[in-house]
Amino acid sequence: MPHSEVLAPTMQPESARARVLIVDDHALLRTGVANIINQEIDLEVVAQAANGLEGVEAFDRHRPDVVLLDLRMPVMEGVEAIRRIRELDAQAKVIILTTYDSDEDIARALTAGAKAYVLKDISADALIGCIHEVLGGRTYLAPAAAAKLAERVTRVQLTPRELATLRSMADGKSNKEIAAELGISERTVKAHLGHLFEKLGVTSRTEAVKVGTRRGLVRLD
Template sequence: MSKSAGNLRLVLADDHAVVVMGLEAVLSLEPDMEVVATADDGRTAVETYRRERPDLILLDLRMPDMDGVEAARQIRREFPDARILFLTSYETEDEIQQAMASGATGYALKRSKAVELVQAIRTVAGGGTWIPERLVRRAKEAADSPVLSGRQREVLSLVSKGLSNKEIAEVLGFSESGTKQHLRQIFVKLGVTGRAEAISEAMQRGILKVDE
């Protein structure tokens, strides 16, 4: 398909070649969009932006050498008007806040439909802000809900490692009934009814990290 002079020039930065190939295939169907370069790590993303001066760069959140958040910070320091859209599989409140604080004005998920991704690109490239409604709603729910205490976070972290109530009590230095009381409070605050659901909800909210 021929490209016009009014194209949106895009740079794609992701360390997974299959993801980049898929994005290129999707965006090639848009007559006014052109992928001018790709990068497979954060440092190369910054260098590529500097060289190409695209209308928009799509950044993955997790990349080798330099993560997407630091790459976005460096790009914005050098180019204050840069349009940056994160495209990632991570969707916790903490990760979204870090991404947007780095200077990006868009946050989209890799599981987004093609039409939603294209809309996100057009919105951010045009100077707007893009965050999927479901992520905005989840962030509001998290902000409105009670925050877990430090001890409750410790309990939940040990639960995620598969420890029993007795083992958690031994590690943290209180009774088994104390563990049960903490768990009841955690379940109420997270709006869940069991351990597995609590772990899942906490990970979605960014309370628990995958590597904890």
């Protein structure tokens, strides 16, 4: 009888697995997301980082195929981390995974070069689907993020000076203090406030700050 050769099972080569970097300041979330990703035969988490700066360093060291990145982190925030990562590799694929869904946050992240924007309430299957979409060269937006971005397009935007006035007002500064800070007259500050109220659809400073916070224009840290 001819000799029958027993072949070993074909193993998935390590190089065929897409390499993932997770950047988030919550260790428990990183662990949970890593467990989900590592269950996939074509994905593996090669590194984790606890803030934006560590994330940039980890990207430079490991050169992953895709990065999962939180938006608000200590040391360096997500948007700045995206910029730094894309300076290292203009083709870097970054997915924002966050709890923040204001149109300002979404727009800043996408402008910086993020390929996807999803919220942390996403299902495991949807997250894996998102990673595959981005690895395939496509963009991916959570439905809520897409809706807010569409709403932003139809909304009147604030000028840089109006935005600076809003943020100073959110810090509790008076018209006189805002004028001194921006190097303009109190009369000009009042004019900016009038335009702000009209564009935001409000009638008071308190309402302006509330709407500005909801839209991500102002952060009350």
